[in-house]
Structure formats: C-alpha cells, structure tokens
C-alpha cells in the first residue's frame with residue numbers, strides 16, 4: 001500500500017514528488033510514457049514568465065508570480081539550469097495601449113521591476129528587434145529554463161529519497177477501496193494507495209472522471225516550433241514576445257537555456273490529444289511571425305517539434321479535490337511551467353493539512369549535483385575526471401562533445417534513461433547539429449548492454465519505436 005500515488009511525470013508531477021519525498025511516506029510516480037516530461041513539459045518555450053499576462057486574481061496569476069519567485073533557488077538546488085535573461089513584449093504602432101494595460105496588470109499581479117520602454121531604449125538593449133517596433137514592456141525578472149531537465153532533476157531527487165517510479169504505466173482505472181484507492185494500469189499492473197495526486201496534463205480530465213469528477217474538460221491546443229542551431233543563439237538576448245491575443249502569447253523569439261534560438265509556437269485548437277505532427281504551413285507561420293519581430297532570424301533549423309497545451313474548460317488552472325484524498329491539477333497550460341514550483345508547494349501544504357504527510361524523514365536529500373557537462377569544464381577539471389575514469393575522455397557525441405562516461409551515468413543515475421531520446425534529454429547526446437547521426441549507434445549499444453537486451457530491441461522513444469531491424473553485415477545471431 002502506497003501513501004501517495006502521483007499520476008503523470010511532467011514538471012508538475014515531478015516537482016510534487018520532490019516536495020513530498022522529504023516526508024515519511026511511501027510514494028509512487030506513475031508515468032504513461034517511456035520517460036518523464038513526455039507531455040507539455042517536453043515541448044514548450046521554456047520561459048519563466050514574469051507574471052503580467054494572466055488576469056489579476058486568477059490562479060494563473062497567483063501561481064505564476066509565486067512560481068517565478070521560487071524558480072531560481074529551486075533550479076540551483078536541483079542542479080537544473082536557469083538563466084535570468086528578462087523578457088520584452090515589443091509593440092508596433094498602435095500597440096501602445098495594450099502594452100500599458102499589460103504593465104498595469106503586471107503591477108497589480110505583484111510583478112516587480114516592470115518598465116515601459118520607448119523605441120530608443122528598446123533598440124539599445126535588444127538591437128536586432130524590428131526597426132518598426134516603437135515600444136516595449138520590459139520584465140527583468142523573466143527567465144529561461146530547460147523544462148525537461150527540471151522535471152528529470154526533481155524526479156531524481158525524489159527517487160534518491162525513496163520515491164518509486166514506473167515508466168510505461170498508463171493509468172486506466174481507479175476504484176475506491178476501504179482504505180483509499182486501487183489504481184489499475186494499461187499494462188495490467190495495479191497499486192493500492194491512500195492518496196492520489198492527478199498531474200496527468202492533457203489527460204487529467206480523463207483521470208478525474210475515473211472517480212466521478214466530470215466537472216471540467218481539457219482540450220489540446222497545438223503549438224509548432226523551430227529550434228535553430230547554437231550559432232544563432234545570440235540573435236537576441238531577451239525573450240522577445242509580441243502583444244498577446246485570445247489564442248495565447250503569440251510567436252516568440254528567444255535564446256534557450258542551452259544556447260539555441262527557439263521560434264514559436266503557433267496556436268491551433270485540435271481534438272486529438274496525441275496530434276504532435278509539424279506541418280509546412282505551421283512552420284512557415286512560425287518563421288514569418290519570428291521575422292516580424294526579429295527580421296534577421298535565419299532559417300538555420302536543427303529540428304522542429306509540436307507541443308500540446310492542456311486548455312481547461314474554465315479558462316484558468318483547475319485545482320480541486322476530485323474526491324476525498326484526491327487532488328487534481330488540470331488545465332495547467334502556460335504559464336504552467338513557471339507556476340510549477342508554486343503548484344508543488346500548494347500540493348505539499350494540501351497534503352499536510354489533509355494529514356496525508358506529517359513527519360519528515362530523519363535524513364533526506366534536497367540537492368542534486370549540477371548537471372555539469374564535460375564540455376563545460378576547464379582543461380584541468382576534465383583531466384581530473386579522466387584520471388579517475390578514462391570513460392570521461394572518450395567522446396561519443398561529437399556535436400555536443402558528450403563522453404561515454406556521461407552517457408553511462410545517464411543510464412544508471414535516478415531517474416534512469418532507458419531509450420535513445422531519454423539519454424538525449426539527460427546529457428544532450430544527439431541534440432546537436434547532426435541530430436544523432438554519428439553517436440546513435442554507440443548510444444544504442446550502451447543502452448542494449450545496460451538493459452541486457454539485443455541491439456534491435458532498443459527504442460527511440462517508447463514502445464515499438466525500434467531504430468534498427470537487424471544487422472546488415474556479419475553475425476546475424
């Protein structure tokens with residue numbers, strides 16, 4: 001019997017697990033996919049919004065401002081990257097009134113240091129924005145993070161503190177029992193628990209419905225992106241937005257935490273919760289939108305992808321008790337990443353007041369070694385590592401300079417990587433310009449050895465996503 005089951009290993013579920021793992025409680029994190037951050041957390045803009053966009057008094061505003069406040073120290077503690085680069089909403093002729101409204105709303109929401117800039121000031125701090133931009137709302141407190149690294153780091157600390165994690169465990173049934181709930185998964189496994197936290201993203205309505213809460217729905221809104229090569233990462237230093245509309249914050253141009261340039265997202269309501277394709281039309285829209293704000297953006301794409309926003313039927317975050325001892329986080333669309341630390345804080349307070357957790361463990365971990373990559377170390381520091389273990393001297397991914405030692409660590413450390421994409425998300429092998437063309441064969445071999453499976457059974461990103469079908473030369477046994 002578990003004390004708590006958390007359904008969904010996105011940034012919200014992972015941070016809830018981390019926050020609760022310091023208590024004397026048996027916790028299980030259930031994730032439907034092959035890795036953490038398989039939903040919106042794995043495909044978004046990575047912006048820690050300052051908090052001026054959400055309607056004053058809304059849950060989005062409240063949790064965004066608090067989350068953005070907590071984010072820098074949280075990332076430092078978890079060894080996940082955070083950069084305070086500031087954001088700009090640029091305005092063209094006629095947008096001045098909307099900028100002033102955003103400024104006033106931000107002040108009311110409690111966002112600090114906001115400033116309205118004129119044309120000259122704007123072009124001084126961000127010279128590559130369009131010469132047609134006449135003003136801007138400047139939010140110095142905004143930042144950028146690597147969202148999936150944050151979720152992985154949080155789950156890692158939770159697991160180091162004893163939290164269990166099951167990948168490929170899609171929850172399909174929940175039954176009320178005398179002592180709590182019986183949770184059944186698609187793969188036939190089931191688990192008993194006293195308390196459930198529903199963090200299932202786009203499927204949080206389906207999970208709530210399993211205990212009779214049909215008071216809301218969650219629908220997908222697609223957003224397509226283009227990710228540019230690191231050579232373009234310095235095109236702008238701030239996150240550059242345009243004025244928002246009813247469909248979202250518009251197409252942004254921003255450096256990513258890892259030094260690439262990200263363009264997007266589009267905004268399109270769809271019905272299929274798995275519709276992650278990219279389209280020619282969508283990517284054209286992204287490029288056009290990005291060039292409207294920053295005309296010099298080059299089409300030096302290394303990849304494109306789609307994220308699905310979990311749009312709740314109330315227009316706000318939906319945070320409620322779906323049943324006794326059953327806390328639901330639903331409709332956690334943008335600014336959900338920015339809000340996640342505050343949502344986890346809320347979950348901790350709620351479970352404390354419900355008596356689901358009380359006493360802290362005598363000994364627990366709160367920190368994680370920063371994700372220091374070999375490529376970022378000095379020559380002397382690299383030598384120290386290599387002297388202790390020569391695997392840190394053998395480069396496997398040439399684009400990102402990732403070593404065999406780092407890949408091996410990603411396969412062993414909590415939460416362990418079991419697929420090619422899971423390795424990529426932890427250590428960036430395959431994330432560079434050649435997108436894994438050179439390193440994948442070696443990484444596949446290392447995964448096969450670690451899992452004790454044939455080379456052909458190694459997956460890219462979950463069930464059946466095999467990369468090779470068999471050998472073309474030599475021994476076929």
Ligand SMILES: Cc1cc2nc3c(=O)[nH]c(=O)nc-3n(C[C@H](O)[C@H](O)[C@H](O)COP(=O)(O)OP(=O)(O)OC[C@H]3O[C@@H](n4cnc5c(N)ncnc54)[C@H](O)[C@@H]3O)c2cc1C
Nearest residue numbers: 008010011012032039040041044047171201223336337338
């Ligand atoms: C295009 C786009 C851009 C965005 N940009 C930003 C931004 O810049 N800043 C910001 O603050 N926010 C942004 N967001 C919002 C942010 O990404 C989300 O709010 C956040 O990632 C939500 O995290 P989550 O854990 O609630 O959901 P998710 O990350 O979707 O995680 C839910 C998890 O639950 C799992 N799951 C689903 N069903 C089941 C089941 N039945 N059993 C077990 N597991 C299940 C899924 O596989 C998934 O891993 C953006 C979102 C999108 C899509």
